[in-house]
Structures are given as C-alpha cells and as structure tokens.
Amino acid sequence: MTKPHEHDDRAPAARWHSLWLLTVGPTIWALHFLIAYCTAAVWCAKVVGRDGSLDGLRSIIGILTLVALAGIVLTGWFGYRQHSFGDDSSTHSEASSGDRHRFLGFSTLLLCGLSFVATAYVALSVVFIGTCQ
C-alpha cells in the first residue's frame, strides 16, 4: 500500500495529465536539425556552389540556433517549475497525481538538457567546417 500523498486532495488540473510539454525540447532539436540541414543543402547547391564558403550561412544557422536554444531553455524552465510543485520535501516517485505531475516536469527538464547539448553539437559543424566541400 502506498500512502496517498498530501497534495492529492487538491483536484488535479487537466493539464497535469498532459504529456505534451515533454515532447517540446526534442521537437525543437529535431526541427533545428532539419532546418539547418536543408538550409545548408540549398546554400551549397543553389547559392554558392560546391566550392563555396559557409560564411553567410553561419549567421543564418547562428540565429536559428539561438532561437532553438532559447526555446529549449524556456521549456526546461517550465519543466523545472512543474518539478518544484509542492513543498521542498515532495517526492516524485509515488503513485499519486501530484507525483506524476512532478515526475513529468523533471523528465521535461532532463530531455531539455539533452536537446540543448544536441542542438549545440549540430551547430558546431558550421563553426569548424568552412566550406561546402
């Protein structure tokens, strides 16, 4: 028997059961990759040619990356707030809706961490590779 958590008497809001926030970080990562890849492909095939330089593309991907990282940080912050729901000693591993809520928040935060690193790694390629070659 698990002890019902003290916050369980509060009516759980509908959004507590939503998994959507969890997917936002990885989705931004995927979109960033896709847009960066396609932009670079078009840049090299149509704009500067196969011997061309990536200079102009770098700023485009730089801005794209900043937007993506900001989105991931924001989502991570929402996740962190959701994780901090309740008082200091709140758990997130019991079978109660409050714990599930916190657990999903924590998972969101972790996935945002992963997406942040991955997005930064993708952007590194245009920092170190200078030409379409």
Place this chain on the structure above:
Amino acid sequence: MTRLLQLRAMWRSSRPAILLFPLLSGCNGPQSALQPAGIEAERVAALFWWMTGGGILIWLVVMGLFIYATHIRRHKEHSVRRTRWLILGGGIIFPTVVLAALLVYGLILMAQLRDFSGTTLKIAVSGEQWWWRVRYAREDGSMVELANEIRLPVGERVAFELSSPDVIHAFWIPSLGGKVDMIPGRTTQMILEPTKPGTYLGACAEYCGSAHALMKFDVVVMEKAAFAEWLERQAAPAKPPQDATAQQGLQAFLANGCGACHSVRGTEARGQVGPDLTHAGSRLSLGAGTLPTNAETFSRWIGHTDQLKPDVRMPAFGMLPADQLAAMARYLSELE
C-alpha cells in the same frame, strides 16, 4: 647455424610484435588502415587510436568504480551528496565535454581532409560493375585512360574525381586514406597524399552486386621520376605485335569483336564499354584484382570469364579454337 642466429635476432627485434601476432596479424599488409602510408590515412589512424584509447580509459574508470562500490567500500555508507555529484559529473558533464571534444576533433579533421587546395595531379576514377576506369589528366590537357591500377607519385597531393555510371560504389585505399562513395549522376572528390613508396590494395567498399568482392585494384606509389616515366609509357599507343603468334592474336582480337568493347590505342579497337587494354600486359592484375597477369591467365580470362567472375559484363569466348585463345592471350600479355 646462421639461420638460427637470424631467427634469434628477428625474435629479439620484434618480440612484442610476435607476442601480439595472433591479434595484430590481420592489421598488417598492403590493405591496412592501421599501417598508414599517406597523410590522410595517418590522420584517420590517429583518430582511431584516440577513440580506442578513450574507450579503454572509460572502460577502466567505470570498472574501477564498479569494483570500488561493490568490493572495496561494500559495507560503508555512501554520502548522498557525493554520489549525486558523481552522477552529475560522471554521467552528464564528463560525457558531454568528452563528446564535444571528440566532435570538434572530428570536424576539424573533416575540414582538413576535404581541403582541395594545392593539388598537382588530377585523376578521374569511375567505378563500374565490376572494375575501375581510370583517367589521368596530363599537363598538356590530354587524357590517359587505363583500368584497375592507379599509380601515384610519392609526396604529391592528388585530387580524385569519383563517379559511377551504374550503381553506388565506394573508392577505398585503406593504406592511403578514407573512403568516398561513387554515386551515379554526381562527381564526388577526395584528396590523397601518399608518403611511402610501395604497392597497396584498393577495394570497392559499397556492395554493388554479385562480383563486388572481385572489384579490387592495385595502387603503386612511386618516386616522382619513375612515375612520370610510367605515365609517359601509358600515354603511348600499344606496342605492335612482336612475332607471328602475337600478330595472329591481334587479328583474332579484332575479328572476334573484342574491339567493340575494348580499346587498344594504335589499332582499330576503340570500344569504350570495357577496360582499355592498350597496356594490359603491364598491369599487376587482371579482371580487377582477380588474377595475376601472364599469358596463361589472359587465356583463362578470355575463355572462362563468367567462371572467374560471376555475372561479369563480358561474354566468355571459350568456344574459340584454342590456338586463337592462346594467340590473343599472348598478344595481350605482351602489351606492356
């Protein structure tokens, strides 16, 4: 007695190598990325050793911690704060930093390997089921075509233009550098700069059909003067037949329609479907690394092509009289 002494000296000079022999014998020879003979291959090998070293280090640390936690500190309590830092540091920060460093290393390496400036020689190679068409661009703008053999001057940066008329192949000389795909409808490029004269092996590194495993080529890295002389010889037309048998061989070659697919420069044979045979006798191998080159193997190749190479794109001419086969083989093997 001297033999025994020799053996002892050999043992002394190469003891570690002999002890590791069963492990490493597969890594030696003319087709090994671990015995680099070119700048690109050295870079790739360095990356390999760094990765291997890093992998071993991580394995040792993880196993060390495992033994520490399960055997050495088994009965003592672990501080929650310290374990949390261990997880955060060892599980998140450490791998992120290490992977970032490896990624940066790899990206810088890639940029170096794809720097096409400062090349002095251009070679176009086309991967075709299941052989290699090789074209050298000469300084006067002319082209020299040969097949299944690439010779390179030592110490020069050579640009390769890779293409394919049929399916995807991949061009790989492990001793000299990494591999690059040959894609129909596109030209891909690579740079090789050999540093050690020698004979190496190249292979197709992308499955391309039934005879994929018999799609190899020889690579000879030569001193510059010898290379220039060799290219000069390859550019020259074929040597005329030297005696009556060879003369009969040339006749049979032309009469049996070989010239529809093959060129022998200086004769009427101007086919473009198969390998240029102008200097076929000078090559190190026959049928893209399938056989050595001598009169006997030429005759086997012409008579039993399909048995030597499955689905080969050349009909076997086993129905021809033996003397014609022998004469053609004689003629071709003398085309040096």
